[in-house]
Amino acid sequence: MNSDNKQILSFLVFAFVVLLLVLIVIFSGKNRESAEKTLPAPSQEKTKPAVETFHETSLQHQTAAEMKENEETVGETIPESAPAPQKESEDIESAEIAGGVDVEVAKDKDSTVDQEGFLHGKILPKKGMEEALLKVPGLQLKHAMEISNAIRYDVDLTQIKAGEDFKVKFDKDGNVEEFVYYPDIVTFHVLKRDPTEKKLKYTAKILPTERRFRIIEGTIDSTLNESLVRREDVTRNIRAVTVGILECIVSFSTDARKGDEYRILVEDRYYKGEMVPGSKVLYASYRGKQAGFSEAFRYEDEDPKSAFNAHYTDKGKALIPSAMRLPLDTIRITSPFGVRRHPITGKMTQHHGVDYGAPVGTPVYAVAPGKVIEVKQTPLGGKQVTINHADNTKTYYLHLNSFNVSVGTAVSARQRIASVGNTGRSTGPHLHFGIKSPQGSWLNPLKIKMIATPQLDAKRMPRFKTQMKEIVTLLDNTAQYQEWIKKYDEGPQPGDFYKQYN
Ligand SMILES: [Zn+2]
Numbered sequence: 001m002n003s004d005n006k007q008i009l010s011f012l013v014f015a016f017v018v019l020l021l022v023l024i025v026i027f028s029g030k031n032r033e034s035a036e037k038t039l040p041a042p043s044q045e046k047t048k049p050a051v052e053t054f055h056e057t058s059l060q061h062q063t064a065a066e067m068k069e070n071e072e073t074v075g076e077t078i079p080e081s082a083p084a085p086q087k088e089s090e091d092i093e094s095a096e097i098a099g100g101v102d103v104e105v106a107k108d109k110d111s112t113v114d115q116e117g118f119l120h121g122k123i124l125p126k127k128g129m130e131e132a133l134l135k136v137p138g139l140q141l142k143h144a145m146e147i148s149n150a151i152r153y154d155v156d157l158t159q160i161k162a163g164e165d166f167k168v169k170f171d172k173d174g175n176v177e178e179f180v181y182y183p184d185i186v187t188f189h190v191l192k193r194d195p196t197e198k199k200l201k202y203t204a205k206i207l208p209t210e211r212r213f214r215i216i217e218g219t220i221d222s223t224l225n226e227s228l229v230r231r232e233d234v235t236r237n238i239r240a241v242t243v244g245i246l247e248c249i250v251s252f253s254t255d256a257r258k259g260d261e262y263r264i265l266v267e268d269r270y271y272k273g274e275m276v277p278g279s280k281v282l283y284a285s286y287r288g289k290q291a292g293f294s295e296a297f298r299y300e301d302e303d304p305k306s307a308f309n310a311h312y313t314d315k316g317k318a319l320i321p322s323a324m325r326l327p328l329d330t331i332r333i334t335s336p337f338g339v340r341r342h343p344i345t346g347k348m349t350q351h352h353g354v355d356y357g358a359p360v361g362t363p364v365y366a367v368a369p370g371k372v373i374e375v376k377q378t379p380l381g382g383k384q385v386t387i388n389h390a391d392n393t394k395t396y397y398l399h400l401n402s403f404n405v406s407v408g409t410a411v412s413a414r415q416r417i418a419s420v421g422n423t424g425r426s427t428g429p430h431l432h433f434g435i436k437s438p439q440g441s442w443l444n445p446l447k448i449k450m451i452a453t454p455q456l457d458a459k460r461m462p463r464f465k466t467q468m469k470e471i472v473t474l475l476d477n478t479a480q481y482q483e484w485i486k487k488y489d490e491g492p493q494p495g496d497f498y499k500q501y502n
Contacts, residue, residue: 118167118180125162129181130341136168143168145346147179147191149427150200152343153357155181155189158336158446176200184278186271209269209276213478217263224252224262224286238266241281245311248319249294250286260288265475283471284311297468299456307331307452308460316464321454324367325414327397327433329452332357334430337444343427352442353396353434360401360429362420366411367395367433367450375407381432382424385417396434399426414453 113119121136123129129151133144147168148157164183171177171193179191179200186207191200216234220227224246228239242264250256265283269276285295296311296319307326311319335343335355342349366387373394374386383400401421411417422429435443456464484501487493 114167116169118169118178120165120167123160123162123164123166128340129157129160130346132166133168138170139168141346143176145341145343146176146200148341149343150191151179151181151189151202152334153332153428154202154204156333158333184276185274186269186276207271209271212268212270213282213474214266214268215263215475215478215482216266217261220256220260220262221258223256227262235279238264238279238281242284245281245284245296245319246286246294249296249313250288250291255288255291257289257291260286260291262286263475265471265478281311283475297464297471299460299464299467301460301463303330305330305332308456310451312456312464314468316456316461318451318454320449320451324448324450325365326450326452327365327367327395328356328358328362328420328431330358330362333446337442337446344425353398353432354445356431356433358420358429358431360419360421362429362431363416364397364400364418364420364431365414366417367435368393368413370395370411372405372407372409372411372417375403375405378424380425382426383418383421384424387411387417392438394436396432396436398432398434399424399430401429 119136119138121132124132124135129148130141130144133139133147134141151157160181161183164181166179166181168176168180169178175193176191177193181189183189186209188205190203190205192203193199194201214233216231216238218227218231225239225243228234228242234242242262246252246262263283263285264281267280267282269278280298282298283295285293287293294313296313298309298311299316300306300309307329313319333354334357335351337351337354339348340351341347342351364385368387368389370387370389372385373388374384377383381398383403384396384398385400385403385405386397387395389395397418399421400418400423402419403417404419405411405417420429420431433445435445435448437443481501484497487497
């Protein structure tokens with residue numbers, strides 16, 4: 001080997017080593033980068049308000065508009081007055097409790113006993129309370145059934161969301177001593193064993209929250225739903241409720257135009273500076289070139305579970321006046337439609353209706369005009385009434401205490417037909433309400449838009465007018481405040497500008 005070749009070889013070796021070093025540096029840099037990427041950003045996570053999973057704790061009853069809450073997509077179609085028959089599979093899936101939020105569930109570390117002796121668990125995606133409870137080590141079906149039966153009258157178990165927390169403590173005899181379900185930072189549903197009655201007794205602890213209001217407004221490029229999807233300040237629930245309200249009073253399919261304007265007033269709740277899930281849409285309006293101006297106001301009775309709590313026009317008219325009426329004045333869902341654990345047998349069974357908890361003697365109303373075709377008593381359903389409606393839809397009212405009608409009676413919508421009872425196979429006073437389509441399949445009543453009244457009655461109108469006035473004042477004040485904030489952010493303003501809100 002001559003010296004020239006030696007030089008070339010040593011140069012090649014040198015170049016190879018340099019290349020290797022460069023590659024190592026680049027590669028380790030990339031590794032660090034990807035390692036950084038997989039790390040969570042704790043600061044971002046903390047400041048982000050927990051509003052993704054909406055849970056209206058103070059108002060369990062869903063209005064027609066709010067029923068769209070759990071649907072994946074909200075189309076802008078005008079609601080049909082007659083309920084469309086639904087596929088059985090859809091019903092079963094939608095009736096399975098809890099939203100489809102992808103969250104981590106009951107890890108081993110959550111199941112260890114804490115200092116107070118509680119075992120911790122989380123609500124599972126698309127599963128009932130009982131299924132989540134059964135994941136807790138040592139918790140048996142009898143415990144799960146005792147807990148869910150003790151809590152279902154006070155907590156709407158159709159509204160539980162994946163990822164929410166609960167904890168359970170056993171006494172020395174292996175019975176449930178205490179159970180706490182806390183879906184958010186301010187709401188604590190507590191079951192404690194009463195030593196004399198030996199039964200689980202329910203109490204609720206709701207921490208005081210601060211109410212804040214904001215206006216969400218904008219113009220429409222394509223559809224209202226798409227305009228709202230793009231906004232970070234609009235949660236899925238606010239969007240669904242707003243679209244649900246406005247599609248009742250605006251014919252989107254024919255009248256929506258690019259550039260049309262929407263305005264929404266939202267009430268948020270805060271606890272120690274953190275937003276609590278459960279924002280409410282108090283008002284929604286739409287102004288369109290073709291559609292004109294439409295608006296709707298939220299009305300609320302004192303009872304948060306009142307069937308009348310819903311959105312109405314400024315004249316107190318229901319948004320879908322032709323919809324079926326709710327069968328009771330107070331809506332307290334104790335068991336949903338679809339596959340569920342039977343409250344007595346604990347077995348997974350298909351539930352062909354919805355159960356509403358109510359005291360014995362509570363009036364039960366016909367949901368639509370029709371003719372009574374059955375008044376009978378059976379071992380399972382107890383005292384029951386069946387009504388056939390004009391389109392051959394049939395409605396079923398079970399476990400009644402007494403009847404106000406007989407076979408052949410023609411009834412009008414919301415005519416009293418019976419009283420709530422506890423007859424047949426039943427764990428407590430409630431109304432089982434079922435709807436069968438003209439084709440003979442059971443429908444999910446919670447998927448069908450139902451109202452309490454087409455027009456708020458004379459007794460409720462003064463309250464509605466007061467609430468409407470409050471909303472209008474809130475709209476003005478919130479708009480002024482938001483305008484002020486906008487200017488504040490723009491930079492220095494005249495001296496007296498700062499006096500208004502500081
Ligand atoms: Zn039932």
